[in-house]
Amino acid sequence: MCHAVVLGVLFSFPSYLYSAVPFRKARRKEREGEGAGDPKLYLQEALLERKLPELDMRQLVDLPDGLDYNEWLASHTLALFDHVNLLYGTVSEFCTAATCADMTGPGGRTYAWYDERGKKSRVAAPQYVDYVMTYTQKTVNDETIFPTKYANEFPAQFESVVRRVVRLLFHVVAHMYxxxxRELAMLRLHAHLHLTFAHLTALDRRFALLEHKETEVLRDLEVALRLSEAAGEAGGAGEAGAAGGAGEADDASPRRRSPVVTQPLASA
Incomplete structure (x- = not known):
């Protein structure tokens, strides 16, 4: 079964995730006199609602019996890409070289871009996000990496490609937070952002896709959304493996615990 079929069968929620809220961009006048962002605004109790709060993310990301591991990763990667791309598109008008001269995350974290030759460069946030979306779109459309035709196989390095894509998408999510x-909250899309973050976090906790140093910038949000407790029940060892790369994987788990090696097209 190709991952396109898996998407259609298993991922009903991405198709209606945004159906209840029209996608309109925030009005520029709503931003007059405001800074580039409110520190930890996303931690305010009134804004901690999550779309589809009853959805158990652990069940959503758990690999079903008999389903190929790479198929499963491909399905979730495509869903996350679509969600992050849609959400960023609603606020892209306000993410300019002037307002976002650096690609930043919470706590002053700054992300640098590595080109195909491994050259590190500092770029403005909109340029960084454009690089991320262009790279990801090109990657998921590549039949040799994300096969959709019968009998085509996933490449041996597929998991490392997924790690890179998920890492870059996490950077975009971190920048939106x-x-x-504020713009997402004014558009009443903050609950959708929380759901996307919860999905990404659950996937990482289940399969140890990100290093601990990457996700620590939003650790306080995990706690506020009560994601850490749920993840700790099923994926606590995964966090340790992601942080140090030295944990032993369960025999029944497809999770691989080898350290993540920095690659071109990833961020420092």
């Missing part, structure tokens, strides 16, 4: 959460 750090610099554009």
């Amino acid at each position: 750090a610099a554009h959460f």
